[in-house]
Amino acid sequence: MAETESSPTRIVLWVIVAAATLTVMAGAILGPVVPQIQSALGVSDTAAGLIITTHGGVIVLASPFVGALIDRIGPRQPFIGGLAIYGLGGGAGLLVDSYLPLLASRVVLGVGTAAVYTSITVLLYQLYAGQEMERALGFRSSANSAGAAVWPLVGGAAGTVTWNLPFAVYLIALPLGALALLTIPEPAATSTASDDSEPSSAAATTLRGRLAxxxxxxxxxxxxxxxxxxxxxxxxxxxxxxxxxxxxxxxxxxxxxxxxxxxxxxxxxxxxxxxxxxxxxxxxxxxxxxxxxxxxxxxxxxxxxxxxxxxxxxxxxxxxxxxxxxxxxxxxxxxxxxxxxxxxxxxxxxxxxxxxxxxxxxxxxxxxxxxxxxxxxxxxxxxxxxxxxxxxxxxxxxxxxxxxx
The missing domain is CATH 1.20.1250.20 (MFS general substrate transporter like domains)
Incomplete structure (x- = not known):
């Protein structure tokens, strides 16, 4: 998609890039403290592992619904809302001290991550074009790689204080969401004209119609x-x-x-x-x-x-x-x-x-x-x-x- 009249400011790209590291952090930051979580909560290896993997399963299931929402209302609101859900769901682990509420918080985190992940992609599609889009996508992937390198080290360091301190790091999504609210522009609306390869009947609103x-x-x-x-x-x-x-x-x-x-x-x-x-x-x-x-x-x-x-x-x-x-x-x-x-x-x-x-x-x-x-x-x-x-x-x-x- 073509750019808006004025190219997005540098801070817009860096807010998006910073959010991209959070999608990796969702699981990576807890990797070093899984044994401590297991010991503190008195659960099995498998149960402790679910603290790491549950959000990923939720992302798989929630992403198509998030994508459909983005196509209807645009990526800006799901991006900002996703950061808020991410921060609250992830940060809840700082306060809970039993297994099932912690697992429930990871489900909430998964929903927020799904919203942030897909919204970032569509924001980059709609705010940038051509070589600038290629560059922005490269920065996004670089941010993912940087997150994979840095967040486990942060989690391990925080875990030396107490097992649940790494959950506090998720709260960084809340001020980042506030910054996004102030800086991320509303992309120009994408065309909603039906594509020749898609059914245009009302049946397309059913599950079978959407699959078709x-x-x-x-x-x-x-x-x-x-x-x-x-x-x-x-x-x-x-x-x-x-x-x-x-x-x-x-x-x-x-x-x-x-x-x-x-x-x-x-x-x-x-x-x-x-x-x-x-x-x-x-x-x-x-x-x-x-x-x-x-x-x-x-x-x-x-x-x-x-x-x-x-x-x-x-x-x-x-x-x-x-x-x-x-x-x-x-x-x-x-x-x-x-x-x-x-x-x-x-x-x-x-x-x-x-x-x-x-x-x-x-x-x-x-x-x-x-x-x-x-x-x-x-x-x-x-x-x-x-x-x-x-x-x-x-x-x-x-x-x-x-x-x-």
Whole structure:
């Protein structure tokens, strides 16, 4: 979409970028204190783990509804409201001292995160255009990577005081929401004209009608399937790193939580660097080329895990993987803007959030059963094979549809 008459001010972008780090913080900040939560509340490993994962499941379910709301009223109000819900839901953990109320607060947090995540995407689509949009999407992905690197360190430090102090950090969303209220402009209304590929009858308001309308859009724009599959795979492999790389590091003598967090921070930092450079790289090559390079980096990094025997050598695989993530995430967001109908950007951006968080949730389910037979290094060998298949898919796609992607 074209920009408004006056380009958004610098503070607008930085408010949006700051909010982007919160979508990562939702789960990352509590990772270091899960054992303390388990001990303080007297719950099982599985129950304590749900404190980390519940919000992700809620995001998967809530995002399509949030997307539909954004398409009706625009992204500004859901963004500001989402920040308020996020702050209250996340910050509630500072006050509760029993398991079920804490779990309920994580459900509220998930709703707020879903609203913030998809609203950010549509705000960037509607406030920026062309190269400026590419740049803004790169900053958004860089912020996600920075959040993945920094927030676990903040959570670990706060957890040294008391188990529930990390929940206070969620309250930062409240002043950020107030700042957004003052600075984020109302984007120009998107066209609500019906798309030729969507049914225009009243039946489209039913669940079956909405599903048929979505299927019609995807059928007319099959590139969206490629984008969703790419984003699902990227998030699945990302959480393969998050879940299984600490186990691998233990085998090369890295076993303290502080040291492990540095490797995960290096993964995030590498993604931040490539995401910041994304718009400049796009001036030279296509998005599909960048994605091909990224998937190739994943294949090399994961394949190299089996050859790692030292703590220093273990740094390279996560750096290569993170560098690839920094290229894939902004490409996926930009493609959705390119292919989704202008009046349905919220809906199709929300699907991207849903498939991404589904991939994160399924990573241990899909790869965990491989550990007993193949070992942790074998998990990454399978991940390398998945990435290698991705390279083949990208090459085949480039030969047939490069003019579209």
């Amino acid at each position: 309308a979505t299927a019609a859009v995807v059928g007319a724009r099959p590139q969206l399937l490629f984008v969703y599959l790419l984003y699902f795979t990227a998030n699945t492999l990302l959480y393969v790193v998050v879940v299984f790389y600490p186990q691998f590091l233990d085998g090369v003598g890295v076993d303290s939580s502080a040291a492990i967090s540095l490797y995960l921070a290096a993964n995030g930092a590498a993604g931040g660097v490539t995401a910041v450079a994304y718009d400049r790289l796009r001036k030279r090559v296509s998005r599909l080329t960048l994605v091909g390079v990224a998937v190739g980096l994943w294949a090399i990094g994961f394949a190299g895990v089996s050859a790692v025997t030292t703590a220093v050598g273990a740094l390279l695989p996560v750096v290569l993987f993170g560098a690839g993530i920094g290229l894939v995430f902004p490409s996926a967001f930009a493609w959705v803007e390119q292919f989704a109908p202008s009046a349905k950007q919220g809906q199709f951006s929300a699907y991207l959030a849903s498939v991404g968080y589904t991939g994160q949730f399924l990573a241990p389910v899909l790869f965990g059963p491989l550990v007993p037979g193949l070992g942790v290094a074998g998990v990454f060998a399978v991940g390398a094979a998945v990435a290698a298949v991705g390279v083949v898919v990208v090459i085949a796609t480039s030969r047939s549809t490069d003019r579209h992607l």
